Amino acid sequence: MYKTLADRTVRETHGAIRAALNRAVKQKLLVVNPALACTVRASDTEEAQVLDAQQIAALEAAAGDTWMAVVIRLATDTGARRGELAALRWVDLDNAGRIRIWQSLCEKDDGTVFVKPTKSRSERRVTLSPRTLAYLDIHRDRQAQNAALMGDGYRKDLNLILANPDGDYMKPQTMGKAVRALADKIGLKGAGLHTLRHSHATLLLSSGAPLAAVSKRLGHRDTHTTAKIYSHALPGDEAKLTDLWEVIRKNEAKRKKSPKMVKNGEPAPVQGKTSRKRAN
Numbered sequence: 001m002y003k004t005l006a007d008r009t010v011r012e013t014h015g016a017i018r019a020a021l022n023r024a025v026k027q028k029l030l031v032v033n034p035a036l037a038c039t040v041r042a043s044d045t046e047e048a049q050v051l052d053a054q055q056i057a058a059l060e061a062a063a064g065d066t067w068m069a070v071v072i073r074l075a076t077d078t079g080a081r082r083g084e085l086a087a088l089r090w091v092d093l094d095n096a097g098r099i100r101i102w103q104s105l106c107e108k109d110d111g112t113v114f115v116k117p118t119k120s121r122s123e124r125r126v127t128l129s130p131r132t133l134a135y136l137d138i139h140r141d142r143q144a145q146n147a148a149l150m151g152d153g154y155r156k157d158l159n160l161i162l163a164n165p166d167g168d169y170m171k172p173q174t175m176g177k178a179v180r181a182l183a184d185k186i187g188l189k190g191a192g193l194h195t196l197r198h199s200h201a202t203l204l205l206s207s208g209a210p211l212a213a214v215s216k217r218l219g220h221r222d223t224h225t226t227a228k229i230y231s232h233a234l235p236g237d238e239a240k241l242t243d244l245w246e247v248i249r250k251n252e253a254k255r256k257k258s259p260k261m262v263k264n265g266e267p268a269p270v271q272g273k274t275s276r277k278r279a280n
Contacts, residue, residue: 014040049190051199059179062186070139071162071175074099075193078126079200079218082172082193087115088161090140097133098125101219105172113169120221136161205230 018035063069083104092100102123107113147154155167164170176193183191204214215226
């Protein structure tokens with residue numbers, strides 16, 4: 001049975017093959033690039049869902065005292081991908097409250113999981129908020145109690161922040177489905193872990209956070225990627241730009257209308273012309 005791939009995966013694969021075949025054409029190994037004849041479905045132009053601060057707070061409250069509360073708080077605080085969240089370990093959290101994001105948990109078609117580097121193959125450190133750190137302290141104590149009860153049956157070697165009751169890896173897909181079901185239950189239909197990542201970036205950018213800082217926080221390869229993804233996600237900024245442009249134009253109009261003054265309070269002569277008194 002063949003698995004249907006996501007449109008984005010198909011486009012990225014096609015792009016990689018097309019680039020490789022272009023190189024083959026340049027090296028005269030091929031006459032034409034056959035990938036150019038392929039028809040690839042265009043990207044979906046529908047904007048990704050974004051939650052505001054109140055909706056995020058509502059989702060956190062709905063999670064209550066369950067394991068999903070930890071997932072949601074970490075997701076909203078860091079903007080990390082779900083695989084990155086599933087791979088977080090306690091050793092990745094330092095005494096300054098910064099968490100190291102450097103690997104990701106992936107799931108194969110047969111259900112087995114494996115750890116690999118992040119999508120950009122780079123690591124980043126994100127400082128967690130005091131409220132999330134306080135919640136993690138409580139979560140860590142409860143996890144230690146559960147590990148003590150299970151004894152040798154608990155996977156202490158993995159040292160995971162987000163784990164199954166036995167300390168083993170929690171699959172990213174399991175986390176995503178649980179959060180989406182909870183969101184649907186409280187009226188935030190369709191919201192999931194990727195929505196929290198998207199909301200995290202959108203709220204930061206719309207509040208004036210530097211693009212470079214947000215790009216680094218998300219683990220993007222460059223700011224161009226961040227700008228491309230979130231250029232359409234800030235409708236309020238367009239109005240701000242229009243207002244700013246009007247101010248610039250008005251200031252320019254005032255500057256042109258106001259003649260320059262010299263020390264005696266009289267208008268300065270027009271540049272390029274000299275004022276001469278006719279000699280008697």
